[in-house]
Amino acid sequence: NAGVTQTPKFQVLKTGQSMTLQCAQDMNHNSMYWYRQDPGMGLRLIYYSASEGTTDKGEVPNGYNVSRLNKREFSLRLESAAPSQTSVYFCASRATGGDIQYFGAGTRLSVL
Amino acid sequence: KQEVTQIPAALSVPEGENLVLNCSFTDSAIYNLQWFRQDPGKGLTSLLLIQSSQREQTSGRLNASLDKSSGRSTLYIAASQPGDSATYLCAVTNNAGNMLTFGGGTRLMVKP
Numbered sequence: 001n002a003g004v005t006q007t008p009k010f011q012v013l014k015t016g017q018s019m020t021l022q023c024a025q026d027m028n029h030n031s032m033y034w035y036r037q038d039p040g041m042g043l044r045l046i047y048y049s050a051s052e053g054t055t056d057k058g059e060v061p062n063g064y065n066v067s068r069l070n071k072r073e074f075s076l077r078l079e080s081a082a083p084s085q086t087s088v089y090f091c092a093s094r095a096t097g098g099d100i101q102y103f104g105a106g107t108r109l110s111v112l
Numbered sequence: 113k114q115e116v117t118q119i120p121a122a123l124s125v126p127e128g129e130n131l132v133l134n135c136s137f138t139d140s141a142i143y144n145l146q147w148f149r150q151d152p153g154k155g156l157t158s159l160l161l162i163q164s165s166q167r168e169q170t171s172g173r174l175n176a177s178l179d180k181s182s183g184r185s186t187l188y189i190a191a192s193q194p195g196d197s198a199t200y201l202c203a204v205t206n207n208a209g210n211m212l213t214f215g216g217g218t219r220l221m222v223k224p
Contacts, residue, residue: 004155031210042116042201042214043156050210058211090155099144099163099205101212103155 002026006091006104013081013111021076021107023091031094032074033101034058034066036087043090049074051096081111114139118202118215125192126223133187133218135202140180143205147176147187150199150217159200160187192222 007022025032030051035043035058045058049068063085065077074093078085088108092101115138125131135145144163148156160169160176162185168177175188189196202215 033212035214040121040216042118042203042216043212044214045211048211092156099161099209100146100158103157105155106153 004091004093004102004104006089006107008107009105010108011110013078013109015082015111017081017111018077018079019081020078021089021091021109022073023075023104024073025091025093025102026072027093027095027102028071029093029098029102030071030096032068033092033094034064034074034076035090035092036060036085037090037106038087046076046089081109083111085109086111114142114204114206114213116202116204116213116215118200118218120218121216122219122221124221124223127192127194129192129222130188130190131192131220133189133200133202133220135185135187135215137183137185137204137213140183141207142180143207143209145176145178145185146203146205146212147174147185148201148203150201152198156201189220192220194222194224197221 004025033048034046047066052071091104094101146161147159162178173190199217201217203212
Protein backbone atom coordinates (compact mmCIF):
# COMPACT_ATOMS: atom_id res chain seq x y z
CA ASN A 1 0.00 0.00 0.00
CA ALA A 2 1.45 3.36 -1.07
CA GLY A 3 -0.24 5.56 1.57
CA VAL A 4 1.25 9.07 1.38
CA THR A 5 3.83 9.63 -1.34
CA GLN A 6 6.12 12.66 -1.48
CA THR A 7 8.33 13.75 -4.34
CA PRO A 8 11.16 14.54 -4.61
CA LYS A 9 12.96 12.88 -1.70
CA PHE A 10 15.90 15.29 -1.85
CA GLN A 11 16.39 18.72 -3.41
CA VAL A 12 19.10 21.37 -3.41
CA LEU A 13 18.15 24.89 -4.44
CA LYS A 14 19.94 28.18 -4.77
CA THR A 15 18.58 31.22 -2.99
CA GLY A 16 15.80 32.77 -5.05
CA GLN A 17 14.91 29.65 -7.00
CA SER A 18 11.39 28.27 -6.93
CA MET A 19 10.12 24.74 -6.64
CA THR A 20 7.03 22.70 -5.85
CA LEU A 21 6.92 19.78 -3.45
CA GLN A 22 4.37 17.18 -4.42
CA CYS A 23 2.23 15.01 -2.16
CA ALA A 24 -0.34 12.40 -3.07
CA GLN A 25 -2.39 10.02 -0.93
CA ASP A 26 -4.38 6.99 -2.02
CA MET A 27 -6.47 6.51 1.13
CA ASN A 28 -9.37 8.75 0.05
CA HIS A 29 -8.68 11.10 2.95
CA ASN A 30 -10.27 14.52 3.02
CA SER A 31 -7.68 16.36 5.13
CA MET A 32 -4.07 16.93 4.11
CA TYR A 33 -1.23 18.75 5.84
CA TRP A 34 2.24 20.18 5.20
CA TYR A 35 4.78 20.36 8.03
CA ARG A 36 8.41 21.31 8.30
CA GLN A 37 10.87 19.77 10.75
CA ASP A 38 14.06 21.54 11.76
CA PRO A 39 16.93 19.89 13.68
CA GLY A 40 16.06 19.22 17.30
CA MET A 41 12.55 20.52 16.84
CA GLY A 42 9.21 18.94 16.40
CA LEU A 43 7.10 19.35 13.30
CA ARG A 44 5.48 22.73 12.66
CA LEU A 45 2.36 23.09 10.56
CA ILE A 46 2.75 25.21 7.42
CA TYR A 47 -0.66 24.81 5.73
CA TYR A 48 -3.51 22.37 5.79
CA SER A 49 -6.50 21.51 3.66
CA ALA A 50 -9.64 20.22 5.33
CA SER A 51 -11.19 19.22 2.01
CA GLU A 52 -10.75 19.60 -1.72
CA GLY A 53 -10.89 23.27 -2.64
CA THR A 54 -10.05 24.65 0.83
CA THR A 55 -6.72 25.60 2.40
CA ASP A 56 -5.80 27.29 5.68
CA LYS A 57 -2.65 28.70 7.20
CA GLY A 58 -0.86 26.89 9.97
CA GLU A 59 1.80 28.11 12.35
CA VAL A 60 4.54 29.03 9.82
CA PRO A 61 2.96 29.88 6.43
CA ASN A 62 5.19 32.79 5.36
CA GLY A 63 7.15 32.11 2.19
CA TYR A 64 4.93 29.22 1.09
CA ASN A 65 1.86 28.66 -1.05
CA VAL A 66 -0.24 25.53 -1.41
CA SER A 67 -2.66 24.04 -3.90
CA ARG A 68 -5.19 21.29 -3.26
CA LEU A 69 -5.33 20.10 -6.82
CA ASN A 70 -7.88 17.38 -6.16
CA LYS A 71 -8.75 15.04 -3.32
CA ARG A 72 -5.52 13.04 -3.78
CA GLU A 73 -2.95 15.77 -4.24
CA PHE A 74 -1.72 18.67 -2.11
CA SER A 75 1.33 20.60 -3.31
CA LEU A 76 3.60 23.07 -1.49
CA ARG A 77 5.33 25.81 -3.46
CA LEU A 78 8.33 27.92 -2.55
CA GLU A 79 8.26 30.95 -4.86
CA SER A 80 11.68 32.37 -3.88
CA ALA A 81 13.62 29.96 -1.71
CA ALA A 82 15.63 31.29 1.24
CA PRO A 83 18.28 29.53 3.36
CA SER A 84 15.85 29.68 6.31
CA GLN A 85 13.65 27.25 4.38
CA THR A 86 16.28 24.52 4.58
CA SER A 87 14.37 21.79 6.36
CA VAL A 88 12.69 18.42 6.06
CA TYR A 89 9.14 18.73 4.76
CA PHE A 90 6.45 16.19 5.62
CA CYS A 91 3.03 15.74 4.12
CA ALA A 92 0.27 13.97 6.02
CA SER A 93 -3.34 13.01 5.49
CA ARG A 94 -6.28 12.19 7.74
CA ALA A 95 -9.73 10.77 7.18
CA THR A 96 -12.71 12.90 8.17
CA GLY A 97 -13.63 11.91 11.70
CA GLY A 98 -10.41 9.97 12.04
CA ASP A 99 -7.85 10.78 14.72
CA ILE A 100 -4.63 9.58 13.15
CA GLN A 101 -2.56 11.43 10.58
CA TYR A 102 -0.55 9.31 8.16
CA PHE A 103 2.80 10.70 7.11
CA GLY A 104 4.92 10.52 4.01
CA ALA A 105 8.66 9.81 4.16
CA GLY A 106 9.60 13.46 3.77
CA THR A 107 11.45 15.75 1.36
CA ARG A 108 14.89 16.95 2.45
CA LEU A 109 15.44 20.44 1.08
CA SER A 110 18.65 22.46 1.23
CA VAL A 111 18.72 26.09 0.12
CA LEU A 112 22.21 27.43 -0.48
CA LYS B 113 -0.70 29.27 21.88
CA GLN B 114 -0.18 25.59 22.67
CA GLU B 115 3.40 24.61 23.50
CA VAL B 116 4.58 21.01 23.87
CA THR B 117 7.82 20.14 25.64
CA GLN B 118 9.56 16.77 25.80
CA ILE B 119 12.13 15.80 28.37
CA PRO B 120 14.77 14.48 28.04
CA ALA B 121 15.90 15.50 24.55
CA ALA B 122 18.10 12.41 24.34
CA LEU B 123 18.37 9.21 26.31
CA SER B 124 20.75 6.26 26.15
CA VAL B 125 19.97 3.07 28.07
CA PRO B 126 21.22 -0.52 28.11
CA GLU B 127 19.02 -3.19 26.62
CA GLY B 128 16.39 -4.57 28.97
CA GLU B 129 15.79 -1.42 30.98
CA ASN B 130 12.34 0.01 31.55
CA LEU B 131 12.17 3.70 30.69
CA VAL B 132 9.86 6.69 30.78
CA LEU B 133 9.62 9.53 28.30
CA ASN B 134 7.91 12.73 29.36
CA CYS B 135 5.70 15.19 27.53
CA SER B 136 4.08 18.36 28.86
CA PHE B 137 1.68 20.79 27.20
CA THR B 138 0.53 24.26 28.22
CA ASP B 139 -3.15 24.28 27.17
CA SER B 140 -5.28 21.49 28.62
CA ALA B 141 -8.08 22.05 26.07
CA ILE B 142 -7.01 19.20 23.82
CA TYR B 143 -8.91 16.69 21.71
CA ASN B 144 -6.35 13.92 22.06
CA LEU B 145 -2.66 13.21 22.51
CA GLN B 146 -0.52 10.99 20.34
CA TRP B 147 2.89 9.41 20.59
CA PHE B 148 4.79 8.91 17.34
CA ARG B 149 7.96 7.08 16.43
CA GLN B 150 10.37 8.48 13.85
CA ASP B 151 13.26 6.44 12.47
CA PRO B 152 16.21 8.27 10.87
CA GLY B 153 15.35 9.49 7.39
CA LYS B 154 11.78 8.24 7.67
CA GLY B 155 8.33 9.64 8.29
CA LEU B 156 6.33 9.37 11.48
CA THR B 157 4.42 6.32 12.66
CA SER B 158 1.62 6.66 15.20
CA LEU B 159 2.22 4.43 18.24
CA LEU B 160 -0.53 5.30 20.69
CA LEU B 161 -3.42 7.72 20.77
CA ILE B 162 -5.16 8.78 23.98
CA GLN B 163 -8.48 10.58 23.78
CA SER B 164 -8.91 13.54 26.13
CA SER B 165 -11.39 11.52 28.21
CA GLN B 166 -8.98 8.60 28.66
CA ARG B 167 -6.21 8.10 31.17
CA GLU B 168 -4.00 5.58 29.38
CA GLN B 169 -3.49 3.34 26.39
CA THR B 170 -1.38 0.23 26.00
CA SER B 171 0.12 -1.51 23.01
CA GLY B 172 2.48 -4.39 23.65
CA ARG B 173 5.44 -3.12 25.66
CA LEU B 174 4.27 0.48 25.38
CA ASN B 175 2.01 2.26 27.81
CA ALA B 176 1.03 5.91 27.50
CA SER B 177 -0.71 7.89 30.23
CA LEU B 178 -2.46 11.24 30.12
CA ASP B 179 -3.15 13.70 32.93
CA LYS B 180 -4.97 16.44 31.07
CA SER B 181 -5.52 18.70 34.06
CA SER B 182 -1.81 18.93 34.79
CA GLY B 183 -0.82 18.97 31.12
CA ARG B 184 1.35 15.85 31.23
CA SER B 185 1.78 12.58 29.44
CA THR B 186 4.29 9.78 29.80
CA LEU B 187 5.33 6.99 27.48
CA TYR B 188 6.54 3.91 29.32
CA ILE B 189 8.62 1.37 27.40
CA ALA B 190 9.11 -1.97 29.13
CA ALA B 191 12.11 -4.22 28.59
CA SER B 192 13.71 -1.96 25.99
CA GLN B 193 15.35 -3.48 22.90
CA PRO B 194 17.88 -2.11 20.38
CA GLY B 195 15.05 -2.02 17.85
CA ASP B 196 13.34 0.60 20.00
CA SER B 197 16.09 3.09 19.10
CA ALA B 198 14.38 6.01 17.37
CA THR B 199 13.04 9.49 18.06
CA TYR B 200 9.75 9.59 19.94
CA LEU B 201 7.47 12.55 19.38
CA CYS B 202 4.50 13.64 21.42
CA ALA B 203 1.74 15.69 19.78
CA VAL B 204 -1.56 17.16 20.97
CA THR B 205 -4.60 17.78 18.80
CA ASN B 206 -6.55 21.00 19.32
CA ASN B 207 -10.19 20.94 20.39
CA ALA B 208 -11.38 21.38 16.82
CA GLY B 209 -9.61 18.12 16.04
CA ASN B 210 -7.84 19.44 12.97
CA MET B 211 -4.36 20.58 14.05
CA LEU B 212 -1.44 18.87 15.75
CA THR B 213 1.19 20.62 17.87
CA PHE B 214 4.39 18.61 18.29
CA GLY B 215 7.03 18.47 20.95
CA GLY B 216 10.71 18.51 20.01
CA GLY B 217 11.10 14.77 20.51
CA THR B 218 13.23 12.44 22.61
CA ARG B 219 16.03 10.66 20.78
CA LEU B 220 16.32 7.19 22.32
CA MET B 221 19.25 4.83 21.92
CA VAL B 222 19.08 1.33 23.38
CA LYS B 223 22.51 -0.26 23.55
CA PRO B 224 22.91 -4.06 23.19
